[in-house]
Amino acid sequence: MIDEKLIEKLKNLSEEDKDDFSEELIVYVTEKDIQMSPQERSAMFQFVKGHYKNIIPKVLDIVNRADPDAINKLTSKYIKPEYKTEIKPTKLKTTHIDITKSLRNRINKLSRVITTDLIDDLLSVMTRDELKNLNLTQKERSDILQLIKGHHNPAALFNTLQVVTRALEETKVTPTPVITRDINKEIRFGVELVPAMGLDKLVDYARRFEVGGIDNIWITDHYTNMDPYVTLTLIAKATSIAYLGVGVTNPYMRHLASTASTIASLDLVSNNRMKLGIGAGDKSTLTSLNIETKSILTLIAETVEAIKQLWTEDNVNFSGRLIKLENARLNFKPNRNIPIYIGAQGPKMLKLAGNIGDGVLINASHEFDLEIARKWVKEGVDSANKKIGDFDLTAYTCFSISGDAKKARQATVPVVAFIAAATPQKILERHDLDVQKALNMRDYIAKGDMSKAFQLVNDSFIDAFSVSGTAQQCLNKIENLKNVGVTQFVFGSPLGPKKKDAISLITEKIVPSY
Incomplete structure (x- = not known):
């Protein structure tokens, strides 16, 4: 058995250390000839996809069974005595804070973990309601944006401390960076986030992606992780213009009435920014829960139609082959027609997506596959007398970016x-x-x-x-996808060897190119 205290410490690592530790564990398991049970294989797959907090004990058990000494070797550089610094934690108050040269020097010497925590605290203070209308210089805005993007720049951190000091003294708030949506983009960008990490960190990632120009934030729906709708509620309150979606839910795990109510509620909470992604669900997961899957095309078609009626009609009487509703209703209605995206792979589901959906989410990363998929989608679009130009063809990719192409590709x-x-x-x-x-x-x-x-x-x-490599190599593949009709590109797992570096490269090198 693995010591519970060790597991707790590993759960509380910084996100950067979690990424590094996860990578070492995956490499170790990859190189060793370890036999696994079906449950262990499932846990390992979840871990590879980026799930950490709830999966780490199971992965450690797998490693421990192979070599008990390996645990100490792998964890030794991450589990150390607490860092002690001369800087004592102080609650910021609306009084003068003396920021001196010695403090600047101490900031330069802080560990990366403590710097990350300090940045998070500063950004939290800067959103306090009682601080309003602080005027910022262009340099101050630039420094704050660097911190939001995850750059550990001591000078920017020091300057932002001064900004917070002034804000607290004047009881004025530091304005959120101005974010606007470009409606004329050649291609839009989305990102897949998995609610397996701490939600505070995931919300922070979402905010950074929005500031960096990401148009769509998709949250995965797996019962093994934290609830996607709780996650989306938090993200909705922390963001302002990015579209938000569940990518994707399914009609087996969640009843359509619950889905209709939840998505409509979130659309109101987010000020008309929600999208519904729905598909067949993961067959292995459904099988493990003893859920029978059949007639999925009919079930998806009837579910989507019933949800649309619940969003628009006062009383719904629906009599399909699989779905039956009698005098069903929502006591509130969304303010608009909420976009519905269908998760699809095969020709029949792609045609159905084109026929009943506003968009499609396709798990593919190569232009060959997406060019063929578009033809099937267009058949469905045409059969519904819609225009393919109004339809969002989304490539939900396996993506990895790094300054080192070999490491980026290896991560996939x-x-x-x-x-x-x-x-x-x-x-x-x-x-x-x-x-x-x-x-x-x-x-x-x-x-x-x-x-x-x-x-x-x-x-x-x-x-x-996959779409993987350096920024330029990834841009070349994205251009190929755009040329075959892809209108939204989703950065999916694993994002890169190191997530924070990947976020910076995506928002600074990829998104601004379009």
């Missing part, structure tokens, strides 16, 4: 292995991939032999199933 290996293992032979052949290798990946994953599965992932698989 676990995700790509799972994608390849689940990919139909026809698509593998479309990319001229080794079908037998993909089948072997599937077998190894089924047996829990992750290291052998990951070893089979080569450059061809990474090219087919």
Whole structure:
């Protein structure tokens, strides 16, 4: 058994240390020939996708079973005695704070962990309601924006301390950076966030992405993680213009009436910024919960129609093949037609998405797959007498970016292995991939032999199933997707070898290019 105190300390690591520690654990498990049960395989897959807090005990048990000494080796550089500093914690008050040269020097010497906490505290103070209308210089705005983006710049931190001091003295608030939405973009950008980390940190990521120009923030819906709608409520209150969506829920885990009410409520809370993403759900998850899945096309079509009626009609009497409603109603209505996106892969679901949806979320990263998908979607759009130009064709990608292309691509290996293992032979052949290798990946994953599965992932698989590399390499692939009709590009897991670096590169190098 792993010591509970050790687990608690690992759960409370900084996000940067969590990323580094997670990467080392994944590398260790990849390199070792560790046999896993189906439950352990599932836990490991969740960990690879970025889930941390609730999964880390299970992953540590897997490592401990293979080599008890490995736990101490892997955790030793992350679990250290608490850092002691001469700077004593002081509650900021609306009185003068003497910021001296010695304090500047001490700030320069702070550890990265303490600097992160101090930045978070400063940004929190700057949003206090009693502080209003503080006039900022362009340099002060720039320094604050650097902190919001996650840059640990001592000079910017020192200058922002001075800004907060002045704000508190004058009892005025530091205004939020002005954010506007460009309606004429060639392509829009979204990001997938997984509510497995601390929600405060996830909300902070969402805020940074919005400031950096991200148009859509999609929250995954898995019962193993924190609730997506609680998460979206927090993000709605912390952001102002980015569209928010669940990407995606399904009609098996959540009843359509509950989904209709929750999404409509969130649309009001967010000032008309919600989107509903709905799809078939993860088959392995549903099977593990003994939920039978059948007639999914009919179920999705009827669910979407019933939800639309609940949003617009006073009393709903719906008689479908699978859905029956009698005198159903919501006591409130959204202020608009909330956009509905269908999660789709196969031709039939893609056609249905075009027919009944406002957009489609396609798990694909290569222009070949998305060009073909667009043709199926267009058939559905045409059958509903809609215009393809009004439809949001979204590429929900496996994405990884870094200044080091090799590290960026290597970070995708676990995700790509799972994608390849689940990919139909026809698509593998479309990319001229080794079908037998993909089948072997599937077998190894089924047996829990992750290291052998990951070893089979080569450059061809990474090219087919991810957008990864340096900023310029990623931009080249995004341009290819735009040219085949993609209108929204979603930065999906893993984002990069290091999340904070990835956020900076995405918001500073990728988004401004369009």
